[in-house]
Amino acid sequence: MNADSGGCxxxxxxxxxxxxxxxxxMLSDATRVQVLWALVGREMSVNELAEHIGKPAPSVSQHLAKLRMARLVRTRRDGTTIFYTLENDHIGQLVTDAVFNAEHAGPGTPGHHRDSADLRELHLTTDAEVTAAQRKGFGT
Structure with a gap:
């Protein structure tokens, strides 16, 4: 983020x-990390989160309650459905940095570097480049 060097x-x-x-x-629990990672950049309901991370909805709901009390997530009600989002961009950045750091500990090219290379490859300017990318399976 935009932390100045003197702040530390x-x-x-x-x-x-x-x-x-x-x-x-709050970040020391694997389920909570999965929940926060799923919420980076989007909102989801308890059932969507439970399906996404492969845990029972009651368990996910209990973790969300803890994350809400710690002010890491917030809610929005739409009818009978409650949607969860990250409380602020700093939480998203913290979780993203932790995930990217963990990817660097593994073998090979970290996933976030591969994703960046894929995005660069998709930044195409001619129809021939677009066609070639589609043959590779991008953009289809």
């Missing part, structure tokens, strides 16, 4: 430190 040198007040520890405590 200041001592955090104890109350802020406690909040940071709480955020990391």
């Amino acid at each position: 040198r200041r001592r955090l007040p104890d109350d802020q430190t406690a909040l940071v520890v709480e955020v990391f405590r």
